[in-house]
Amino acid sequence: MDIKIENHDDYHRHHDEVPLLQGQKSNKSMSEGEDKTLIQRAISRTFQSTAHLANLLPTGSVLAFQLLAPIFTNQGDCDPVSRVLTAGLISVCGLSCFLLSFTDSFKDKNRNVCYGFATVRGLWVIDGSASLPPGEAAKYRLRFIDFLHALMSIQVFAAVALFDQNVVSCFFPAPSPEVREVLTKLPVGIGVICSMLFVVFPTKRHGIGFPLSTDDI
Incomplete structure (x- = not known):
């Protein structure tokens, strides 16, 4: 019991x-x-x-980065080779964002859209299929705001890269709380500041990878 x-x-x-x-x-x-x-x-x-x-970056550069980043980073599980390839991808895409900020477009006599690089003398047409009169070419001359937009484009692309979880996991597999806080807040700060600067200092260029103006459509 x-x-x-x-x-x-x-x-x-x-x-x-x-x-x-x-x-x-x-x-x-x-x-x-x-x-x-x-x-x-x-x-x-x-x-x-x-x-x-x-939307503030060249379409081709952003698409190339978004398509290749998961492959180069091995879905965020990087080895030394993958880390080098990812760094190279970010560098190439960032450089393209910088250079394409100096491109512009116009329509030739046949209403075909032609692209070129802005220089101090005017627009240098890439394929040489068309030319602009001297008075018209002066409208496409290189200006200080082009360098400002090019620098902001690199910063915006860096923010986009830091938003990518595969890239962050590749370079910071085990971030400390301080690093994690920086990786969370820094891209947001860059995005807000650069977005405001793009609004305050707009550009009239419609280069490679950027939307065409209504006159070019």
């Missing part, structure tokens, strides 16, 4: 302990669920910010 009582007490002690453990697990799962919700919101805002910033 004593043995049954002890077993009965053990049974109650066991069931008294289980709800406490279940409560701790439920609280833990709730906190994890809240963390996941915050992370999902941050990722959603990140994608929205990336899409907005990408």
Whole structure:
């Protein structure tokens, strides 16, 4: 009889302990669920910010980066070779964003869109298929604002690259809290500041990879 009582007490002690453990697990799962919700919101805002910033860059450079980044970074699991390839990809795409900021377009006599690079004398047509009169070419001369836009394009592309989780995981596989905070806030700050500068100092150029003006369509 004593043995049954002890077993009965053990049974109650066991069931008294289980709800406490279940409560701790439920609280833990709730906190994890809240963390996941915050992370999902941050990722959603990140994608929205990336899409907005990408509109300020040449389409070809951004598409090339977005297509090749997952391959070069091995989905964020980088070895030394993948890290070098990813750095090269970012450098090439960033350089293209810089150079394409100096390109512009116009329509020739046959209404074909021609592209060229802005110089101090005017627009140098890439394929040489058309030429502009001296008075018309003066409108496409190189200006200080072109260098400003080129520098901002590099910064915006750097922000887009830092928004990419594969790139961040490649170069910072185990970031400290301070580094993680910088990687979270720095791209947002660059995007906001450069977006404001693009609005305050707009450009009339419609170069390679940028939308054409209504006159060119």
